[in-house]
Amino acid sequence: MPTGLRSAIMLVVLAGAGGARVCAQSASDPDAVAKVLALERLWGQASALRDIKALDFIFDDDLVNLDIDGRLMTKAQTLADTLTAGAVQIVVESTSAQAHGKTVIVTGVLRLKGVDAGKPYLRHGRFVDTWMYRRSHWVCVASETTPIGTR
Amino acid sequence: MVADIWLMKAHALKFACLVIVSGLAVAAARAQDVDESGVRSRILALEHAWNQAEGFKDMKALDALFDNALIYVDIDGTLMTKAEFLSRVKSAPVQQVVTESMTVQVFGPAAIATGTYVSKEFKDGKAVLHRGRFVDTWVIKDKTWICVAAQATPVLH
Numbered sequence A: 001m002p003t004g005l006r007s008a009i010m011l012v013v014l015a016g017a018g019g020a021r022v023c024a025q026s027a028s029d030p031d032a033v034a035k036v037l038a039l040e041r042l043w044g045q046a047s048a049l050r051d052i053k054a055l056d057f058i059f060d061d062d063l064v065n066l067d068i069d070g071r072l073m074t075k076a077q078t079l080a081d082t083l084t085a086g087a088v089q090i091v092v093e094s095t096s097a098q099a100h101g102k103t104v105i106v107t108g109v110l111r112l113k114g115v116d117a118g119k120p121y122l123r124h125g126r127f128v129d130t131w132m133y134r135r136s137h138w139v140c141v142a143s144e145t146t147p148i149g150t151r
Numbered sequence B: 001m002v003a004d005i006w007l008m009k010a011h012a013l014k015f016a017c018l019v020i021v022s023g024l025a026v027a028a029a030r031a032q033d034v035d036e037s038g039v040r041s042r043i044l045a046l047e048h049a050w051n052q053a054e055g056f057k058d059m060k061a062l063d064a065l066f067d068n069a070l071i072y073v074d075i076d077g078t079l080m081t082k083a084e085f086l087s088r089v090k091s092a093p094v095q096q097v098v099t100e101s102m103t104v105q106v107f108g109p110a111a112i113a114t115g116t117y118v119s120k121e122f123k124d125g126k127a128v129l130h131r132g133r134f135v136d137t138w139v140i141k142d143k144t145w146i147c148v149a150a151q152a153t154p155v156l157h
Helices: A030-048 A052-058 A075-084 B002-055 B059-065 B082-091
Strands: A009-013 A059-066 A087-100 A103-116 A119-134 A137-147 B066-073 B095-107 B110-123 B126-141 B144-154
Touching: A030 A052, A030 A087, A030 A103, A030 A119, A030 A137, A052 A059, A052 A075, A052 A137, A059 A075, A059 B095, A059 B110, A059 B126, A087 B066, A103 B066, A103 B126, A103 B144, A119 B066, A119 B110, A119 B126, A119 B144, A137 B110, A137 B126, A137 B144, B002 B059, B002 B095, B002 B110, B002 B126, B002 B144, B059 B066, B059 B082, B066 B082
Parallel strands: A009 A087, A059 A137, B066 B144
Antiparallel strands: A087 A103, A103 A119, A119 A137, B095 B110, B110 B126, B126 B144
């Protein structure tokens, strides 16, 4: 099974590549939104390269990560998962963000493509990430992905 | 002799400053603990109020809990605005929601509530159970805590 949003080694097809679409909208702070969306891209790249140091910088120590299977993970578990998980291709189809003071909410749609126990799978999910401006930089404090159309 | 007295005074002053600074640091840390504890209680109360308001279809109470720019992701991945979510609550069949566990993490002007729940709804005369995990983001605006994002994910394992 996929191990969740960006918690595996990934080949991320980001905005501008493969026809992916990124649209940003801000409630109050375009600068904050731009920075956070850049960090979202960095997150994808760091995961693809299993760059734990970069991910450590992106995630708050108290990160709450709920993956597409409903697994709740801490920062340490998320980083460990990134190191051990199998290859997953993630295509981020759309992303939008809203600023609420020192908090930015990013939401988007992604597709996960990979192989688990020898069987290929394709999953479609919607994610919501919460970013906060803490100690002079933006960090992700919560991330959650919900499978689309599985009710 | 005069130099010794000055040295003693300087040491005493340094010690006094150290005591004051330590005292202030402890007081600040305690105040933060008390404040965080208060915020946690407040968010838990708001989450319970949400459940009750949804159960009673109290649209006025729900309207006050959510930011106008609310992002709501339902357990099937449907993205909804505040208006769409309120409309769905209003028209949905009676649903029982039981929160099994909940924790709140405070990040200054924001708080993340995480928990698990079981919902029971009736479709075509049959009871359908869903078990899910949720993550809700609350921020303080105009001295009021308000929910800006809420998402549920089915627990598959």
